[in-house]
Amino acid sequence: MGTKKTTALFLFLFLGTTANLFAEEAKLDTGNTAWVLISTALVMFMTPIGLALFYGGMTRTKNMLNTFTMSFTSYALASILWMFWCYSIAFGTDIGGLSGDLSYLFMNSINTTKLTGSIPTYVYAIFQMTFACITVALISGAVVERIKFSSWLLFTILWVTFVYSPICHWVWGGGFIAKMGALDFAGGTVVHINAGVSALVLSLILGKRLNYKKEAILPSSVILTATGAGMLLFGWFGFNAGSQLAADGLAGSAFLVTNSAACIGAITWMLAEWMLSNKPTLLGLASGLVAGLVGITPAAGFVDLFGSVIIGAVSGMLGYFSVTVLKSKLGYDDSLDAFGVHGLCGIWGALATGIFANPSVNELGKGLLYGNPGQLWTQFVSVVVTILYSAILTLIIAYIVKIATRGIRVSKEIEISGLDSAYHGESAFHL
Secondary structure (H helix, E strand, C coil), rough: CCHHHHHHHHHHHHHHHHHHHCCCCCCCHHHHHHHHHHHHHHHHHHHHHHHHHHHHHCCCCHHHHHHHHHHHHHHHHHHHHHHHHHHHHHHEECCCEEEEEECCHHHCCCCCEEEEECHHHHHHHHHHHHHHHHHHHHHHHHHHHCHHHHHHHHHHHHHHHHCCCCCCCCCCCCHHHHCCEEECCCCCCHHHHHHHHHHHHHHHCCCCCCCCCCCCCCCCCCHHHHHHHHHHHHHHHHHHHHHHHHCCCHHHHHHHHHHHHHHHHHHHHHHHHHHHHCCHHHHHHHHHHHHHHHHHHHCCCCCCCHHHHHHHHHHHHHHHHHHHHHHHHHHHCCCHHHHHHHHHHHHHHHHHHHHHHCCHHHHHHHHCHCCCCCHHHHHHHHHHHHHHHHHHHHHHHHHHHHHHHHCCCCHHHHHHHHHHHHCCCCCCCCC
């Protein structure tokens, strides 16, 4: 009788423990939470400071303050939109693979105990918010010095809502691109292709700046641009390594390959410039750094050091070619080369992920070089879909903005005198 009781007690404890294992919910990991909070702060640092300096230094002094203001307002507006409804569009319950529902409208049904993986959903939401902020801010680089400030504000609201948020859902929110198996670790399609293509469309609608190619349009401060590039590099570690959402070896690998691709991109651009123009410029070095960062972004969690070196080198050469040759041949005026650096290098990075994704780095990714040619095709389809949607919706939004603000471009008088004094009554410098 004693043996039977002991056996019954053992079975009871075993079954109870097993049931608890199966029923166990995800638990908060404080280490992962701390890392994602730090990463969020790093990415926040990129838009109103890093990108503002990077873009501001490349514009003429009379428009520098306006360029800063566009980055600041992009961050502020996108932050508000994200918490009100865009997070729900991006990460709400999937509707046909195209959009999330409105279950998280105004952060409804989210509280301090709700988790996404092993981190609080609030932390995940604000981390993702920083991506929306910088993506729309990147577009401003193509149209600075000639877009009306009111037009930019309305464009930001519509674009983040109807372009960024749906594409974010397709890729990271359980939408159809994710279901296809496309790889985008930190934003090749969602951020860089999306922003780059939209930048090109908007710049074509606005037209060229006055006296474009007829007179020199010189940057106000290459030093500020280089400082901004350094700050972008610093923040990008949160951008890429933080996208693992965990403080683990894969985050460390993403950190490593991000740095290597950025440095290779910078040196490659500088060498190309040195050989073809006889001068290695600081502006070229800073631009190559950003080009390398863009190229590695979708691949950061999937490639090894070898893959990152190739991606960074091609990004540096591609960025230099787009700025010096392609832009001149096609004749478009993308003021600060948002399409050339972000659009084209983003396309390359997305496709390169399908080539160099190494399953020994991340078992979720296996590219062409490792026996899976289908991954490259999947990457290609995701790129084409993103380009088409981004271009068409941006075109529609631009014309809505044009009607609503009675013209999207500043007057000739304002363009000549400068947007800083006309719109803000301030100057970047009083010298």
